[in-house]
Amino acid sequence: MAPAGGASDSDLRALRPSGRRALKVGRGAEAPPFLVMDVIAAANARAAALPAGAPGILRMEVGQPGTGAPKGAAEAAIRALRAGAPMGYTEAFGLPTLRARIARHYAERYGVAVAPGRIAVTVGASGAFPLAFLAGFDAGDAIAMAAPFYPPYANILTALGMRPQILPCDATTRFQPSIAMLEALDPRPAGLIIASPCNPAGTMLAPAEIAAIAAWCDANGVRLISDEIYHGLTWGTVAESTAAAVSSSAIIVNSFSKYWSMTGWRIGWLVLPEDLVRPVERLAQNMFISAPHVAQVAAEAAMDCVEELEANKAVYARSRARLLDGLPKAGIDRIAAADGAFYLWCDIGALSNDSVDFSARLLAEAGIAATTGLDFDPGRGARFLRLSYCGDEAAMAEAPARIARFLGR
Incomplete structure (x- = not known):
């Protein structure tokens, strides 16, 4: 028997041999890796090891625009810093002026009235997804998504104890979910994630399809999450439509990283249904306090830099056209319909x-x-490759010839 206040034999055995109890590793640590980040590291290492004068690495692995933030955005940030503004915490949902500007964006682009009070500025779209998932679902809930899908959807859900429910899609459905697929789900999931344009396939849902999916979700008690971070980067084959136009219960996710070329500024936003405004605000207060103040100032200015942003988009369009022409000649000829985003x-x-x-x-x-x-797509992705074409235009033009040589063409 252990002396009063002392350790028992079992307690002592638990401490051997290191003298410490084993530390728990949380379930969230089981989240799968985001493999593209490993590719970035490998490409960086390869580039650093190249001898002087050797051809450089063509960066087609990541969806990071080759351009930086619009000049007007950078200048707004510089002015704010030079003015000596404290750049402290903002409200958890962001600067009121930025939220009002985003609301105006919905009115101008989509003809949809969105109250600024429903808009939450977030630490990128990456910071928006945990807020949406935690507010909308419980641990153990199933959330459906089409495969192929943006990996952090499933990885964040897994880390939060939720269950990704994968809907295998292919070229016959243009890599997008259909009502028939949703009707086959029994039991119904708690949520559904759609993306239009989607990453990685670049395909889009037509406005009527988004409306039908939103109606199905409303009728079946399924919370719809619409990822719209590639809006603005569409190529005229399918009309761009926001789920905010057809559903008052959907959660909309967007970001300044893609069309606005502001990846490292870490600014995104949510358009929330009324029932989730305060729950998400409480979560944001505790998890992030607020998005970076100076980045919010820059983001607000970026929304008026239309001429520069459209010039960037024209570069992507030219790169897309060259690749869609050159890759089949080089030996890669089965490519998804690239309606939007900047991937093949x-x-x-x-x-x-x-x-x-x-x-x-x-x-x-x-x-x-x-x-x-x-x-x-962990199940079928071994036969697929994603190429990003938002990098340097000259590098994108060079890619087909390099691939042709690689394949012996």
Whole structure:
């Protein structure tokens, strides 16, 4: 028997051999990796090791615009800093002027009235998703999404104890979910994530399809989350439509990272249904306090830099056209309809059934950084590759010739 106040034999055994109890590792640590980040690291290492004068690495692995923030955004940030503004905490949902400007964006672009009080400025779209998931769902809930999908959807849900419910999609549904797929779900999920344009396939849902999906969700008690971060980057094949126009219960996610070219500024936003405004605000107060003040100032100014942003978009359009013409000639000829965003989802099954190895060799032998499809579709992604075309225009123009040489064409 242990002396009063002392440790029992079992307690002592638990302390051996290190003298410490084993520390718990939380379930959230089991979240899968975001593989593209590993590709970035490998490409950086490869670039650093290149001898002087060697051809550089073509960066096609990540959705990061080759341009920086619009000049007007940077100048607004500089003015604010030089004025000696404290740049302290803002309200949890962001600067009132920025929220009002985002509301005006919905009126001007979509003809939809969105009250500024329903808008939450977030630490990028990446900070928006945990807020939306925690406010809208409980641990154990199933949230459906089409595959291929943006990996952090599933990884964040997994870390939060929720269950991604995968809807395998392919070219026959343009890599988007359908009402027939949703009707086949039994039991119904707690939520559904859609993305139009989607990452990685770049395909879009037509406005009538978004409206039908929103109506199905409302009728079945399913919370709709619409990822709209690639809005503004569409190529005229399908009309751009926001779920905010057809559903008062949907959660809309958007970001300044893509069209506005402000990835590192970490600014995004949510359009919230009325029932989630205060719950999300409480979560944001505790988890983030607020998005960076100076980045909010820059983001507000960026929304008026239309001429520069449209010039950036024209560069992406030219790169897209060159790749869609050149890649089939180089040997990659099965490419998803690229309605929007700045990615090409390439079926390389005729060339390889191991896209991890294929992308590694593409980097080592051709100097092209690309992302394995396994990041976006663990079940079928071994035969797919994602190529981003938002980088330097000259580099994108060079890619087909390098790929042709790599494939011996």
